Amino acid sequence: MADLVVLAGTLHDGVADEPRAERAVVIEGGRIVDVTDPARAPDAPVRRAAVVAPGLIDLQINGGGGVMFNDAPDRDTLRLMARAARAGGTAHLLPTFITAPGVGYRAAMEAVRAALAEAEPGILGLHLEGPFLSPARSGIHPASAVRALGAEDLDALCAGIGGPLLLTLAPEETTPEVIARLAGAGIAVFAGHSEADHATVIAAAGAGLRGGTHLFNAMSQVAGRAPGMVGALFDDDRLFAGIIADDIHVHPANLRLARRVMAGRLFLVTDAMATLDAPEARFVVDGKEIRQKDGRLADAEGCLAGAHLAMDEAVCNMIRLGGASPAEALRMASGVPARVLGLEQELGRIAPGMRASLTLFDADLRAAGVVVDGRPF
Known part of the structure; x- marks a missing residue:
């Protein structure tokens, strides 16, 4: 029945x-x-x-419902984030833990491991954004905590969490051999917060790099004789990329360009923070108070700190600003992220x-x- x-x-x-x-x-x-x-x-x-x-899938969400995952990486925070994400149509998410001192990321791994073991609704896996980034491209991430990936980190990451794990790192700060081991352990390795040139990204793709984090943001750009990371993501059909369609992080012309060049490889993320489903929430990153004004999240110096964006809004923006059809925009929010994680036989289709x-x-x-x-x- x-x-x-x-x-x-x-x-x-x-x-x-x-x-x-x-x-x-x-x-x-x-x-x-x-x-x-x-x-x-x-x-x-x-x-x-x-x-x-098909249920929308958000592979990059830092907080929601007034809380940040970094502030309290535990089950209560995950529940609040999932509930806030559902208000915007997200069925499944990768709670995202950004750069923290030392091995702080391991608390996030433990929290998500426990949530997966008990089938917490909506918690699909984990996204670790850092701390293995470029010091030159740390953005809002605490620069003092950015560091190289060591042997003990490699062992801890490859032990997994019992579900999908996405890791954002700067490929120029590690080696293709390390990327190959991470990918071999089932981790979706993404490049981000990086100064890597085209050749470095292509070499990393050969070792198992899966894609790029928040396209156009915190990465080397396209120039005539230096394609940079953006150019490599456009150029290599093996690579996916997430994009923040909030009309703040990416100009509409670049939304349209990326949609055409990366058809079937581009997916929507929110990069949402504590203000998701709690627009008046204020929060702190690296000792800096972040405020929301007119949909823009920034510190006192104007540095962007994630996005005030829900997935249904991202879908509508990709249609309105990015020129996508409804079917295409919905695939960018469901089927493509499912493929990124190798879950296309489970999620992203209604059949x-x-x-x-x-x-x-x-x-x-x-x-x-x-x-x-x-x-x-």
């Missing part, structure tokens, strides 16, 4: 460019068992939405056998609810 039926006025299945009208998604045991005409749906509890799409993770929208693509592994929120 079905556990839940989701009735969609319009269904984006994550594959077709054109949506289908009036579909019923039948869910049982946390999986999709059928996609059918509503008249043929079995008797079960029902959720209705104007638009239904029998897939995990029952859906995002429900109103007619304007504003989030109206989510279903996470068959559980409605």
Whole structure:
């Protein structure tokens, strides 16, 4: 007997460019068992939405609901972040722990390991953004804590967390051999906060580098005779890239350019902070108070500190500013991030056998609810 039926006025299945009208998604045991005409749906509890799409996946989110993961890397923080993310349509997320002194990142690994062991709804894995970055490109990350990746770090990272782990590092600050070992352990290695040139990024891609973190931000740019990291991400079809579509971090012309050049490899992230679903929240990074004004998060000197952005807003911005179709923008927020983590057989599509993770929208693509592994929120 079905556990839940989701009735969609319009269904984006994550594959077709054109949506289908009036579909019923039948869910049982946390999986999709059928996609059918509503008249043929079995008797079960029902959720209705104007638009239904595969559950949105955010691979870079630092906080939400008034809290920051770095401030308290524990289960309570993860729950608050997941709840805040769901308000913007995110079904699954990688809570992101940024640069911290010493081996502070290991507390984040332990917290997420415990959350995964107990199947905490929405917590898909972990993103460690640093501390193995370029001192020249630390941005809002505490520069005093940026450091090289050592042998003990390598062992700790390769031990894993029991689920997907994404690591952002500066490839010029390590070696292809280290990247190969990380990738061999199943870690999605991304380049970011980096001065790496084109050749260094391409060599890292050959060793297993998977992509780049927040495209155009905190990385070497394109010049005529020096393509930089941006040029390497454009150039190498093996590489993915996350992008912050908030009309602050990236100019709309560059959103459109990246969408065309990296079709099928570009995905949306929020880089959200404590203000997600708590717009008046103030927080501190490296002793600097961060405030939100007109959607922009910055310290007193004007340095950007993440984004005040939800995933449904990112999808709408990619349509409005980036020229994407709704189907394309939704894939950038679901199917592509699933591929980054090697989960394309589990998430990112609405089809029998897939995990029952859906995002429900109103007619304007504003989030109206989510279903996470068959559980409605």
